Amino acid sequence: MSQLLHRSIIWIGLITLTISACQSTNIKKAYVGEKNISLAAPFPSTYKRLSSQAVLIKNTTLLTGTGKQINNASILLENGRITAIGNALDAPLDANVIDAKGKWVTPGLIDVHSHLGVYPAPSHEASLDGNEATSPNTAEVWAEHSVYTQDPQFTLALAGGITALQILPGSANLFGGRGVTLKNTPARTVQAMKFPGAPYSLKMACGENPKRVYGERKQSPASRMANVAGYRTAWIAAAEYNRKLDEYKEKKNKGEEVDAPVRNLQMETLGEVLRGNILVHNHCYRAEEMAVMLDIAAEFGYKVTAFHHAIEAYKIADLLAKDNVCAAMWPEWWGFKHEAYDMVEENIVMVSEAGACAIIHTDDAITIQHLNQEAAKAMAVGNKANYEISRADAIQWITLNPAKALGVADQTGSLEIGKMADVVIWDGDPFSVFTKAEKVFIDGALMFDRLNSDFQPVLDFDLGVLDPEGERL
Amino acid sequence: MSKLIQILALLLLCIFTSGIYAEDVLIKNARVYTISDLGTIDNGYILLKDGLIDRVGKTIDFEFDGKVIDATGMSVTPGLVNAYTHLGLVEIGAVSQSLDVSTEDKLFGPSFKIAPAINPASTVIPHNRLNGLTHAIVVPAPGHQLFAGLGAAIRLENTDSLIISESVGLFADFSSLGSKLSGGSRAATYAKIRQSFLDAQDYEKNIEKNRSGDWREYFLPLHDLEALLPVLNADIPLVITAHRVSDIRQLLKLQKEFNLRLIIAGASEGWLVADELASAGVPVIVDPMANLPRDFDQLAARLDAATRMHNAGVSLLFTGVSWRNTHSAYLVRQAAGSAARYGMPVTEAIKAMTLNPALAFGFADRFGSIEEGKTADLVIWDGHPLELLTRADRVIMSGKEVPMVSRSTRLRDRYRNLNTSYPPAYRK
Structure with a gap:
């Protein structure tokens, strides 16, 4: 509310452009020996699913995330996975049977654009860790190294049914750094939250933010054309870095005596994008800029996985569909910048109807708690404009489609046999304003239960902070 | 001659009043959230006269020959x-x-x-x-x-x-x-x-x-x-x-x-x-x-x-x-x-x-409420007034329907069909 009430620069909150006092250091350290350039993943995920008894949820309405609604359905969660879906399932002997009559079940919700942990609450001088706004290319930084695991916003999002989320660096730079996909489970370390096997992402930013941040310092980029020159120059360097690395490996394989190239963190990230191992998530509002970014991707042989904040996606929905690029959008945020002026409330529906991958993202710690409501609003405006959108369609914008964009759709994002049991039981129609997430399962384990305080996690920040003997909420 | 003047005067009066006063409107069959002592009325009506709320109630016991809005299945609240x-x-x-x-x-x-x-x-x-x-x-x-x-x-x-x-x-x-x-x-x-x-x-x-x-x-x-x-x-x-x-x-x-x-x-x-x-x-x-x-x-x-x-x-x-x-x-x-x-x-x-x-x-x-004598600023919703799947169907200010058009809806209509021979700039 302080942001809402009495801040003429409220807009800045959204574009998350807080200048860090820290200086970035391009850590360049010479390593010798193949082991050191093998890119063996540092900071590996230590996430382990909690062991849990089997759960049979019966007599419920399922929105599968694959475009289907199944009434009077049952779903069985065993050993962390969805093992059966049907109209009349028998419960295994040890199963916890939940009669969910009148309730609805959906896949766990996924937000592809979040800054939880890197812009934690409370927000203050020392908590702003999301933007390394010291150089237009900071591909060497990783959002996970800023994540405050005790950010109380994580548990608020969990209470809204969020089971996985991508934490991204901010948009001050052309290359903001690596993003990370987390399971929304309370943990002592960020490694223990990292979604096992999820690919890394690279945050890129088009348009106003980079050119403003650096233009104001009389640095490049100060224009959109310099933004583009900046991307291309970096990709040329990354291609060269890859070439040298490949050359070295080839010689090494032939048994030649060669020194390993010097590692470069920035180039490692960019190089892995060019090899297709890191997914590009590109903050980009305007239609013509998105089209330019697609051409840059074609020039250097990488793929844009998703455009974020794609306010003008509806203008080029056909191009997005043709190139199989996702657009992550808001239902109605607009007007905070000129590139966010051409908002249409039907954007999500228009992109979806064009056959492209439409996603609703939040970029906001309040909206992330109500992602189902965002989908409902987008569905309502679409149907009022005579598009025919069902709940089964609309739920995909916040489940399967974001899972696709994060490269984890084979693991989560839909209610399908064999997938992770990331599941939400809603106490009613998830498209109703009166509905709350009642139970949230992650990998089959009950992580949140509105009806049982034993399953309402309290992060360290919330403990004893208002009342020494109580919790914040 | 005097007849002509009368007609002209009447015509002028019509033009004059239509510029200021809205046509009388009867909204019927609505669920009316009056936000007043009248409470919430199912299948209620609201009569709008001269830009003001004239009558609100359940049973229409009067003759009316103005514009009728049938709001069956819809709800009405004061403007937000x-x-x-x-x-x-x-x-x-x-x-x-x-x-x-x-x-x-x-x-x-x-x-x-x-x-x-x-x-x-x-x-x-x-x-x-x-x-x-x-x-x-x-x-x-x-x-x-x-x-x-x-x-x-x-x-x-x-x-x-x-x-x-x-x-x-x-x-x-x-x-x-x-x-x-x-x-x-x-x-x-x-x-x-x-x-x-x-x-x-x-x-x-x-x-x-x-x-x-x-x-x-x-x-x-x-x-x-x-x-x-x-x-x-x-x-x-x-x-x-x-x-x-x-x-x-x-x-x-x-x-x-x-x-x-x-x-x-x-x-x-x-x-x-x-x-x-x-x-x-x-x-x-x-x-x-x-x-x-x-x-x-x-x-x-x-x-x-x-x-x-x-x-x-x-x-x-x-x-x-x-x-x-x-x-x-x-x-x-x-x-x-x-x-x-x-x-x-x-x-x-x-x-x-x-x-x-x-x-x-x-x-x-x-x-602030739907009561006799207040300005006729109302919203007709196509469902429950708080629901997310509900949209405003019509917005009425001073008794007149507001065009449901904004820069945003203009852009939507322009880009609804991307397969046209001329560029979007030719679609207004």
Whole structure:
């Protein structure tokens, strides 16, 4: 509310452009020996699913995330996975049977654009860790190294049914750094939250933010054309870095005596994008800029996985569909910048109807708690404009489609046999304003239960902070 | 000849009246949320005459030959009000030439009146209007000091007549922002507010000497002290942003000391002192979805705060959602739905974005409920008025249907079909 009430620069909150006092250091350290350039993943995920008894949820309405609604359905969660879906399932002997009559079940919700942990609450001088706004290319930084695991916003999002989320660096730079996909489970370390096997992402930013941040310092980029020159120059360097690395490996394989190239963190990230191992998530509002970014991707042989904040996606929905690029959008945020002026409330529906991958993202710690409501609003405006959108369609914008964009759709994002049991039981129609997430399962384990305080996690920040003997909420 | 004159006169009268008065309209078969003693009427009717609400009821027992709107399956509420916006003050946030919410000019403190900056041509107005928002409180933001200035009230019209009050309240900040603007301590903010009012009292007591330059110096300029007088005389409310329990209690003390019409905005921790707010008769402007512990003033923020305050008897005025309270100020409806989700009765949640703001700011004789004699500013919803799957079907202002068109719908229609021979620029 302080942001809402009495801040003429409220807009800045959204574009998350807080200048860090820290200086970035391009850590360049010479390593010798193949082991050191093998890119063996540092900071590996230590996430382990909690062991849990089997759960049979019966007599419920399922929105599968694959475009289907199944009434009077049952779903069985065993050993962390969805093992059966049907109209009349028998419960295994040890199963916890939940009669969910009148309730609805959906896949766990996924937000592809979040800054939880890197812009934690409370927000203050020392908590702003999301933007390394010291150089237009900071591909060497990783959002996970800023994540405050005790950010109380994580548990608020969990209470809204969020089971996985991508934490991204901010948009001050052309290359903001690596993003990370987390399971929304309370943990002592960020490694223990990292979604096992999820690919890394690279945050890129088009348009106003980079050119403003650096233009104001009389640095490049100060224009959109310099933004583009900046991307291309970096990709040329990354291609060269890859070439040298490949050359070295080839010689090494032939048994030649060669020194390993010097590692470069920035180039490692960019190089892995060019090899297709890191997914590009590109903050980009305007239609013509998105089209330019697609051409840059074609020039250097990488793929844009998703455009974020794609306010003008509806203008080029056909191009997005043709190139199989996702657009992550808001239902109605607009007007905070000129590139966010051409908002249409039907954007999500228009992109979806064009056959492209439409996603609703939040970029906001309040909206992330109500992602189902965002989908409902987008569905309502679409149907009022005579598009025919069902709940089964609309739920995909916040489940399967974001899972696709994060490269984890084979693991989560839909209610399908064999997938992770990331599941939400809603106490009613998830498209109703009166509905709350009642139970949230992650990998089959009950992580949140509105009806049982034993399953309402309290992060360290919330403990004893208002009342020494109580919790914040 | 006289016949011709009569006909001409009649014709002129028709043209004249149609320009001013709307055609009579009968809305029937609607679920009418009157937000008055009439309660909520199923299959009710509303008769609109001369731009005003003429009759409201259940059974139509009169002849009518004007325009009929059959609202079967639909509901009607008063036009929505967002009690805290910058509507008309900002077209694009990051475009300084279109941003007028605050001033850094030290010449203006409490006397900074925001109304002249309101732009009736803003695209933000039709966008909000077609989503059911008909009125808004337009507030200045603090620039260089804790007093932001005088706010306005508007009807969402694209004409100069949109301003219905140029001076609806004095806005100030006693949150972390206010502290920052007072040198870094909330104690200084408090002292400054109190001293400002003491000085204004002294100024008023010695007004003649002051005007002849024959009195003492004050830290506020005289025009700012003048601006405090209507607040001291309780002609307009002091609307002050505060969140922390201890801060709210300090403001309640000031209210008593100076007999102020106090409204607290924000009030993240207000639910902890709900009884005190209720017994002091202090209304609260709140965003029911603002549950983040955004700063150390707001640690007790929670989703059921609005409902808890309502249950304690506090009069609530809704705003929201979050910083979208201007460009999408109509989302106050989603915020009201959030309060209802946590137990606030539906009609009370609607009241907090219709009648309550009208009452708190002194417009309840004109809008805020569906009652005889009030301006016919209504929304016909295609479902439950708080539901997310519901949209405004028609918006009526002064008895006339508002075109459901905005820059945004124009863009939508232009790009609906991407396969056309000529570029989109040829589709208007």
